[in-house]
Amino acid sequence: MTDKIITANGLGVRFRRNRGSSRSFKDLFAGGARRARPGEFWALRDVSFDVRRGEAIGVVGRNGQGKSTLLKLVAGVLFPDEGTVSVHGGVAPLIEITGGFVGDLTVRDNVQLTAGLHGLSKREIAARFDSIIDFAGAADVIDTPFKHLSSGMKVRVAFAVVSQLDEPVLLVDEVLAVGDKAFRAKCYDRIEELLKEEKTLFLVSHNERDLRRFCTRGLYLNAGKLVLDGTIDEVLERYDADHGA
Numbered sequence: 257m258t259d260k261i262i263t264a265n266g267l268g269v270r271f272r273r274n275r276g277s278s279r280s281f282k283d284l285f286a287g288g289a290r291r292a293r294p295g296e297f298w299a300l301r302d303v304s305f306d307v308r309r310g311e312a313i314g315v316v317g318r319n320g321q322g323k324s325t326l327l328k329l330v331a332g333v334l335f336p337d338e339g340t341v342s343v344h345g346g347v348a349p350l351i352e353i354t355g356g357f358v359g360d361l362t363v364r365d366n367v368q369l370t371a372g373l374h375g376l377s378k379r380e381i382a383a384r385f386d387s388i389i390d391f392a393g394a395a396d397v398i399d400t401p402f403k404h405l406s407s408g409m410k411v412r413v414a415f416a417v418v419s420q421l422d423e424p425v426l427l428v429d430e431v432l433a434v435g436d437k438a439f440r441a442k443c444y445d446r447i448e449e450l451l452k453e454e455k456t457l458f459l460v461s462h463n464e465r466d467l468r469r470f471c472t473r474g475l476y477l478n479a480g481k482l483v484l485d486g487t488i489d490e491v492l493e494r495y496d497a498d499h500g501a
């Protein structure tokens with residue numbers, strides 16, 4: 257099957273070293289300058305790949321090599337300075353602990369808001385609400401503002417919602433490491449179910465066992481470049497050879 261769901265072409269993202277990614281007014285009119293200005297660097301450069309529906313991709317690389325930046329591009333929460341990424345269908349992102357959640361709103365409101373933003377109807381949300389809360393083990397905090405939850409509980413609620421959306425692409429960026437062992441095991445079972453349903457998965461992880469368990473393909477990023485796009489075994493072998501197992 258050549259059922260392409262994601263196409264990334266020549267992706268590049270440039271950040272300022274000291275001042276976040278905000279661009280000056282002048283920069284907006286600077287045109288497609290292909291160089292980083294003083295004080296800027298490329299967090300990602302010349303990254304191209306295609307993804308077929310149902311693939312499970314592990315994104316591998318040392319700290320700060322561009323993995324989260326890549327996921328943010330796929331999620332559409334960050335725009336590339338060069339290149340394009342197109343996703344045929346919606347994306348369910350679990351990429352930053354509080355990403356997409358509003359601290360001042362309660363857990364209940366956040367669950368409803370997130371599910372609504374991802375296209376679920378009021379009826380569908382109502383039908384899934386209890387199982388989301390149950391999965392998260394968040395019955396006691398339904399009416400608590402999200403910002404008052406512990407970081408583990410934030411991840412539980414976020415995973416519970418995101419894994420109940422009907423989006424074809426699921427992005428998971430290390431956040432699961434925050435959950436306790438029992439919850440992680442539950443999440444992994446859920447990810448396996450989603451993969452059986454032909455969802456497409458991007459998993460950023462430093463845990464080789466998790467990567468081998470879920471992923472068939474790997475993308476290895478180093479200094480913002482895609483060094484290797486291969487099977488997860490090939491990618492991990494190369495990564496270990498470069499950086500020691």
Ligand SMILES: Nc1ncnc2c1ncn2[C@@H]1O[C@H](COP(=O)(O)OP(=O)(O)OP(=O)(O)O)[C@@H](O)[C@H]1O
Nearest residue numbers: 271272276277299318319320321322323324325326
């Ligand atoms: N908003 C930003 N402004 C400036 N620099 C940024 C910004 N976001 C990320 N960076 C930098 O871009 C580079 C790539 O970051 P990224 O978060 O993608 O790395 P990563 O591979 O996910 O790392 P880790 O394994 O530590 O999570 C890093 O040097 C990081 O400091």
